[in-house]
Amino acid sequence: MTQMYNKKVMEHFSNPRNVGEIENASGTGQVGSAACGDIMKIDIKVEDNIIVDVKFKTFGCGAAVASSSIATEMIIGKSVEEALKFTNKDLLKEIGGLPNEKIHCSILAEEALQEAINNYKSKIK
Amino acid sequence: MTEKHRIYLDHAATTPVNQEVLDTMIPYFNSEFGNASSVYSYGRTARIAIEKAKNTIADVIHSLDSEIFFTSGGTESDNWAIRGVMQANEKKGKHIITSTIEHHAVWDTCKKLKKEGYEVTFLPVDGDGLININELNEAIREDTVMVSIMFANNEIGTIQPIEEIGALCKEKNVLFHTDAIQAVGHLEIDVEKMNINLLSMSAHKFGGPKGVGALYVKKGTRIGNLMYGGGQEKSKRPGTYNHVGIIGLAKALEISYKNIKDESKRQLELREALIQGISDNIEEVRLNGHPTKRLPNNVNMSFKYIEGESLLLSLDIMGISASSGSACTSGSLDPSHVLLAIGLDHATAHGSLRLTLGETNTRKDIEDTIDALIPIVKRLRNMSPLYVKGEQS
Structure with a gap:
């Protein structure tokens, strides 16, 4: 079954980066539902308009866990504006592709991140 | 592997x-x-x-x-x-x-x-x-x-x-x-x-x-x-x-x-050992299906706060082959109609694991499976936004 995913996906599933929560996070985004089998929660910490830390928690399949992990790695160090441009296509490129029926997991990662940034923006207004 | x-x-x-x-x-x-x-x-x-x-x-x-x-x-x-x-x-x-x-x-x-x-x-x-x-x-x-x-x-x-x-x-x-x-x-x-x-x-x-x-x-x-x-x-x-x-x-x-009587009895004992071992060592699990009116080789349990495919992948890495009623394993968005029919909510149905025994399985297989499951469930729960230790989120 592990053959379903490429090495990079399996590596991120087995050793996910940035799992956890950020205390007093600058922004939090949670998307998905238990009904669909995927929930992704992303916390971001922003300092001087730069995303200095990202943590995630995910309830979901292997692709969902790997997508969350790789998204956090890709976003740390980016400016808020840069991060807003991040899409699931960037993620898919970085991860080396996902099976067709798992593409929605990469979209969830994009949406969770966008929601975290929007949440941050609404707080600083 | x-x-x-x-x-x-x-x-x-x-x-x-x-x-x-x-x-x-x-x-x-x-x-x-x-x-x-x-x-x-x-x-x-x-x-x-x-x-x-x-x-x-x-x-x-x-x-x-x-x-x-x-x-x-x-x-x-x-x-x-x-x-x-x-x-x-x-x-x-x-x-x-x-x-x-x-x-x-x-x-x-x-x-x-x-x-x-x-x-x-x-x-x-x-x-x-x-x-x-x-x-x-x-x-x-x-x-x-x-x-x-x-x-x-x-x-x-x-x-x-x-x-x-x-x-x-x-x-x-x-x-x-x-x-x-x-x-x-x-x-x-x-x-x-x-x-x-x-x-x-x-x-x-x-x-x-x-x-x-x-x-x-x-x-x-x-x-x-x-x-x-x-x-x-x-x-x-x-x-x-x-x-x-x-x-x-x-x-x-x-x-x-x-050899059906002896083999049935043997598998039933292994089944009970597996159910018992999982229940004793892992919190917030439930047995799906009838406790006694059930196939001697079938164990189906739900692990709260985690999703079935992650569980299967983790077991597969350890060399253990099992299956799940999770939607992710079937290619649809809905979890198993059987688990929903017995009244499970979607999240619990997504977190189900089916282990079915056969002639070649031994007591050691059961012990190894329980030993593998304990840290896997712990790891996946720690990663789950639904799981807040000590309380239900």
Whole structure:
């Protein structure tokens, strides 16, 4: 079954980066539902308009866990504006592709991140 | 992974072909290759072997040899039983009763019949997956042609009150089909005593090859064809006999039933050890399916706050093969209809794990599986936004 995913996906599933929560996070985004089998929660910490830390928690399949992990790695160090441009296509490129029926997991990662940034923006207004 | 001892715990999906079964089949691929419908000696040898196979099956399920029809497997048997009987008995009516936890081979056939103008009652089940015999009684109408209720469920292992259902159907003069694909090879079956009119089985679930099954059709049952062609199986199921597969099916069945009492007892003890070990070591788990009226080889448990595919992947990395009712493993967004039918919420259904035992599994396999599961569940829960230690989020 592990053959379903490429090495990079399996590596991120087995050793996910940035799992956890950020205390007093600058922004939090949670998307998905238990009904669909995927929930992704992303916390971001922003300092001087730069995303200095990202943590995630995910309830979901292997692709969902790997997508969350790789998204956090890709976003740390980016400016808020840069991060807003991040899409699931960037993620898919970085991860080396996902099976067709798992593409929605990469979209969830994009949406969770966008929601975290929007949440941050609404707080600083 | 190649070096690691692999533990196969998905025998409800399929089983390896037993070595003795394979040895019995091999000569029929080439030296005894004849078409069983031919008159010369090659064909005769194949035909005699097929007749012997029917006799073996009939002995096990207590039917007549002539009541056994070979098919391409469980799905064909189920499709044929339901569609064949409904179409051939339209004079009586167009109503069929089935349950909400049937395998897709029955469930989807019934849904298709409904679209074609037949009437279908989907009987609900209780939290353990059992149908209620009084509800079945109330559902039977003047125009009810047949009841199709599975012998034992493929996901949660619950065994239905087959004898009671059979008695009721007989009393009400309704035909009774049972999908016994998970039961054959594991439970004692007596179609006479249980008043079963049609019964589906599949060889690869009990140590036989894939691609071959059988349908028991009680003498006198009106049943139409799914396919048309040659004169095989009294023209009811045409097509050149898959005699190699048929011989394998019969041999596997014979071996399964030679030792069924002891093997059943052994697997049941392993099943209980597995359930106990998981329950004792991992919090917030639940057993899905009936605690005692269940297949001796079936364990199905839900682990709160985690998702099934992640669980399967993690087990696979450890060399353990299992399955889940999670949507992610089926390619759809909905989790198993069986788990929803017994009242599980979506999240709990997504977090289900099915472990099904077989002949080669040992007590050590069970211990190793429990040892592997404990840290896996802990790791996945720590990663889950639904899980807040010490409280329910």
